[in-house]
Amino acid sequence: MATSSTRPTSAAPPRPDRRSRRRQETIDEIIEIAQDVMAERGVNGLSLSEVARRLGVQPPALYKYFDSLAALYDELFLRGHTEHLDQVREAMRTAPPGLAAVRAGLDASARWAMGSRGVAQLAFWRPVPGFEPSPAAFVPSQEMVKVFRAGFSDAVAGGELGPGADSDEACWLLSAMLIGAISQAMANEPDLPFGEGRFTPLLATLFDTFPTIYPPPKPRRSARRPPAD
């Protein structure tokens, strides 16, 4: 036995963190390639073979990182929602609380979706015949509802919206607006970025109807110069 170490059996893995770091890098690279493939060929155009081809590796090698194609989809779904959530959170954090924050979150949502089209389609539409995301992959998606709920709650507290807006229903409305606008944009203007074309600008118009759907109880106060109090 070697004198240098406490490990009694098996070949000594030198610097296991280095190994696992390389492994993580490979996983990240696979994910990136998969995102590219989906953006180019649609969600259903993804295959392990194509990923292997672009990674410069034979398909069986991928099974060391993902158990199956479904597992890869699941990771893509999870990471997509997580990234989406992060960007929405950040946008809302840096905006004034209330309606403005919700609007900023919605805007960030749409930007993320238009910038990550393949993943967005996977996340919002579930277009892959056999694929059902694992419960764990849904966690960030559920968290998103809470984030927007909090924003609406602030808007109600600030008198920008009526009490009905502090509800799940308001969040569903918001998501329907988002998905309607980006669906149309992706189907009809697949090459235009967010903000251009006929459809993504509609999102602002739709959002501005919230005070009509949930009218605040008191007369709206102007944004500038609140009444001296």
Add this chain to the structure above:
Amino acid sequence: MATSSTRPTSAAPPRPDRRSRRRQETIDEIIEIAQDVMAERGVNGLSLSEVARRLGVQPPALYKYFDSLAALYDELFLRGHTEHLDQVREAMRTAPPGLAAVRAGLDASARWAMGSRGVAQLAFWRPVPGFEPSPAAFVPSQEMVKVFRAGFSDAVAGGELGPGADSDEACWLLSAMLIGAISQAMANEPDLPFGEGRFTPLLATLFDTFPTIYPPPKPRRSARRPPAD
């Protein structure tokens, strides 16, 4: 030359209408099966092999009716939009002109989509990687815009909406509302029919914001008892 007829060449097809009628029936049957398959397995779950299997025939036989899988998709796309257009037209025709007609059309749209999910996904989202509908298949889709434009025009003329509603933009808004609501419904409540669940009812809420988006110039008159004139 034969004396009986003006056909100089080729064998005479006896009763060509009967033959072509059977042919048309087969085509219709293929279409129906394809719709079923898409509803069950998603748009990308459609294959000629599966259609042949259900039709009780070998795959090569289908090529007598459709040149390729893409041609079948194209026919499905065309028929879907045509059926959709017919139902919208009929709903608008039997409703009072103006906003009520637009609302009836939107309602019919959503009902059709939720009742023909596979085709609706093909028609609204284009989720098949290589497939681009032929120009001819787009005709009913363009016609739809005209139909809704006419409805909005009536609503403007009747003082229900402001002049801005007589625009393509209003039609895009309408379609974004529709697609947002049904996208969410199909992805999250795939088994519920139109009108049930959390999402399809949102369509009415969204639609009711139109007078806010395009406010009529004069004070709104009540629906009942128009001012004596």
Add this chain to the structure above:
DNA sequence: GTCTATATTATGATAGAC
């Protein structure tokens, strides 16, 4: 962890007999 080889299955499509 990667490779080769292979099993298995499925697909779209064509040729040619009947």
Add this chain to the structure above:
DNA sequence: GTCTATCATAATATAGAC
């Protein structure tokens, strides 16, 4: 118009050598 036979391709996934 349908069949059998076949081509060509591609996919997921596993076994086992290195």
